Amino acid sequence: MDLEKITDPSFLKELDIRQLNQLADDIRKFLINNISKTGGHLSSNLGVVELSIALHYVFNSPKDKIFFDVGHQSYVHKILTGRAGQFSTLRQYKGLSGFQKRCESEHDPWEAGHSSTALSGALGMAVARDLNHENYHILPVIGDAAMVGGESLEALNHLGSINNKVIIILNDNQMAIGKSVGGFGDFLSSIRISGTYNNLKEDYRNITSHNKIGKMIFNVSKRVKDFVKHGLIDDTIFEDFGVDYLGPVNGHDFDDLIRVLNLAKSAKTSVVVHVVTKKGRGYKYAENDIAGKWHGIAPFNIEDGTMKGAGTSSKISWSKMVADHIERQMKSDQDIVAITPAMIHGSAMDNIFMHYPERSFDVGIAEEHALTFTAGLAISQKKPFISIYSSFLQRAYDQINHDIARMDLGCLICVDRCGFVGADGPTHHGVFDLGILTPLPNVIICTPSNSYDAKRFINTYLKNNDHPYILRIPRGDIEDMNVGDELLTIGKWQVVNRKDYDVTIICYGQNVNLIREFFKDKEIKVRIIDALFIKPMDEDMLNEIIDEKPLIVYETELKTGSLASNIAYYYSQNNILKRIHSFGVDDHYSVQGTVAQILQDEGLDMDTFYQKVKEILNEEGKN
Secondary structure (H helix, E strand, O other): OOHHHOOOHHHHHHOOHHHHHHHHHHHHHHHHHHHHHHOEEOHHHHOOHHHHHHHHHHOOOOOOEEEEOOOOOOHHHHHHHHHHHHHHHOOOOOOOOOOOOOOOOOOOOOOOOOOOOHHHHHHHHHHHHHHOOOOOOEEEEEEHHHHOOHHHHHHHHHHOOOOOOOEEEEEEOOEOOOEOOOHHHHHHHHHHOOHHHHHHHHHHHHHHOOOHHHHHHHHHOHHHHHHHHOOOOOOOHHHHOOOEEEEEEEOOOHHHHHHHHHHHHHOOOOEEEEEEOOOOOOOHHHHOOOOOOOOEEOOEOOOOOOEOOOOOOOOEEHHHHHHHHHHHHHHHOOOEEEEEOOOOOOOOOHHHHHHOHHHEEEOOOOHHHHHHHHHHHHHOOOEEEEEEEHHHHHHHHHHHHHHHHOOOOOEEEEEEEEEOOOOOHHHOOEOOHHHHHOOOOOOEEEOOOOHHHHHHHHHHHHHHOOOEEEEEEEOOEEOOOOOOOOOOOOOOOEEOOOOOOOEEEEEOOHHHHHHHHHHOOOOOOEEEEEOOEEEOOOHHHHHHOOOOOOEEEEEEEEOOOOHHHHHHHHHHHOOOOOOEEEEEEOOOOOOOOOHHHHHHHHOOOHHHHHHHHHHHHHHHHHO
């Protein structure tokens, strides 16, 4: 089949099982071929090929609402709803989103880039549907790791107490980004291997799926199901919540999938359909991946699974540089404890977990718990280190505020992927953390421009352990510098260039290096201030740099709550009359694309910035 000729999923109704299996093979080849060129979320999509086809075969999108928790596993859904022809633009500037996107298609009723939101959204849709006396199905597809997210369990608890029907598709692949952790995974495993229960339940399914009387039995006679279950397996957690349960079903078998989905369709109440799938199915490198390497992947060579463009650079990722330094310190300091919310590989903590398993904790997709768990360790005189993406940190704001900062607990929070992250787009850009963290009392926030300062900041935390220390690092690579036991002076900024200058530019993080490199051979001479600490600010230097020359603050974070706004407030409170020219992200969500394209879209690329600096010099020179 020419997948690019698909306009909507209605054609599926005309296919038999053999043709559906052929379509699944075609889609897998299409995904592997296209993602090898653009990069993207490969494993999760390979695992839901048959499930996505079966959902569209049994149900009728867009009337029925089919959507995916997180949304990065919606590529098959996009193909079936007429977007295969756009896959060459996947995750590129002004191209096809890597997640469901409401503006892309009427078949995308929900969009998200974070996990565990789908059930809450589905329940709201179901209540609205029933208030409007409408008739359609709502089908959130959620992974086993996302099901134990706090919001998922809150929604499940609510769903069991009301009569608004939702069909929950539990995609059980025993994986989050890497291997799933926690008791819920053990519970699902016990169901998967319960052969006696599964065999009897299979007989029950066969009886109740081949005629109208059987379906009636399924709908009205819970005693039949109870009889099958009695003495063989405890009630599932879903039924304890008051939601019916069907499964487990083979997520790669169309006969099983279609039969069980039709049963769920005919049910009168909410039901969980437990579907067992294999993440990465159909591509051996992805199938055998347990660390999460093939979850979100750069362009790669299909034949051998190597990354395209992978060179022999002496640089390492910021994440690995931080994790490696923590690991070295753990050898001599028995109080250091490492935490991650399901991001061992993403935060480059593989070696920490390998070498110090008793002091390393993956808490699963549970950012709120991760931060309060950190607080519990800190209050017990440990030295917790937690690494968490800026985008995901937003979910734990109350825990940082209420449980850590308020009690002024010593801990190190590494906020990874700060600034623009590129192709993952607006759900993942790390441009909001400054606005929510800077107002919190007691916190110390550092955004280093190099590994030397980053390691000294870590050393300072480990020596003092007296406040919440927040280390902000970007996505990308950095030169790894050797550091001994050297420390940083808290709140001290650095002057990068003291030569003759026409303008002063305050910046931090990677932007220090970007601006220094760009302006080194330009006509305009700049004095660069490396604002290493966002909080506390270097007030002595803020007082010192006041002169008749223009003052610019360049940031790649949201202007609201930015360093520039805090500097302006400081000057106003101290009756210092100085105009500040602020460059940053305006009040909107930034697009997807390469970091260079996003900077250009925001007017923050160096060529545009240089022209703006010229204009500022001309304007202030006239005044």
